[in-house]
Amino acid sequence: MQDYRACRVSIFKVLMFVIFKGVCVALADTVMVLKVGSSLDLPFINPIESGLTVQWKFNRNTFFEYRTDQNFTFLESQFSGRLKENYNPFGVTVQDLQPQDSGTFSVVAKSISRQYTTQIFKVYVQSPITSVQIEKSQTLPVSTNSCDVDVKCAALGAENVLFLWSGYKTARGAQLQFSLSPAEGAVILNCTAANNVSSSSASETLSCKQTRTRASVSVPKLISTLIAAFPYLLVTVILSVKCYRAHGNNNDQCAMAVIEE
The missing domain is CATH 2.60.40.10 (Immunoglobulins)
Structure with missing residues (x-):
């Protein structure tokens, strides 16, 4: 009896684990990073049934709708003029995406006989590097x-x-x-x-x-050159002065000779 109960508990745990895992997979969000100017396809992946109503939402606001008795309906939204209905695959395409189109898109559907699992798309629209x-x-x-x-x-x-x-x-x-x-x-x-x-x-x-190094080296070189050339400059100045004085004396002598004559 205890073995039977233990078996039932184990089977129940396994079933709950499988169901839980299945629900997690079914409800997992689809994350998409798209470029500015590109397009986003939002298909309805289930078969079309009678009495079917499908709503495409952006941040919980419906912008596109399908009913089996009315076909597609475009609602007023920020996507006006940028929506294109598709039949294969069945759904809608948002064209010319912009950064403000980043957000959560969802596809919610139900029919007379069933409620479909909501499809969720988390979309990030980024600008390309120019x-x-x-x-x-x-x-x-x-x-x-x-x-x-x-x-x-x-x-x-x-x-x-x-x-x-x-x-x-x-x-x-x-x-x-x-x-x-x-x-x-x-x-x-x-x-x-x-x-x-x-x-x-x-x-x-x-x-x-x-x-900076070149500038600092050129100054000492200039100073050393001037020091080395100083004796030659001094001799040149002395000789120039003597020549000037000698030339002046010769001129004076010539002038006196002219007067005497």
């Missing part, structure tokens, strides 16, 4: 021989973007900081921006130039 730009800035500290580089990747026209760096450095995220020495020469850094509907890339060539 272009990618890399912004850069770099400084050369006096205390080091390397440049401090700061780069930032920006994706235009899109949100929820993942950024990947490749080439000279490999990393994730929109911003990247690193050091670059002059000895490394020119390096190429790539940024790839991606979301669920598109991806795009950009490249930037970077190099570290020691402009």
Whole structure:
């Protein structure tokens, strides 16, 4: 008797598990990520029966309806002018999707004999990435021989973007900081921006130039050159003065000779 009851309890648990799993699968939401401008098909996957009524809803508001006695009916909604009825497969298509079309779509149906399981579609409409730009800035500290580089990747026209760096450095995220020495020469850094509907890339060539070092070295060289040339300059000045005085004396003597004559 105990074995029989135990068997009944076990079978009941198995049946409840199967039923529960079946309900979960049947009610599972369909998640869709679509690009702006694309289309969304919302089919009714069950056979058409007499007395059938099917309603297509967006965030619980009906925008399209089918009745076996009235065929399709378009209701006033944000999708006006963008709906297309389908017969194979049976349903409706929302065209030219926009970001404001993100939300929960559902297909609710019933007939005279039964209530159908509601089909649920959670839709996210995203804009594609139009272009990618890399912004850069770099400084050369006096205390080091390397440049401090700061780069930032920006994706235009899109949100929820993942950024990947490749080439000279490999990393994730929109911003990247690193050091670059002059000895490394020119390096190429790539940024790839991606979301669920598109991806795009950009490249930037970077190099570290020691402009400050060159300026600091040229001043001592100039000073040492002037010091080395100073004796020669001094001798030149002295000789020039003597020649000038000698030339002046000769002119005076010539003038006196002319007067005496």
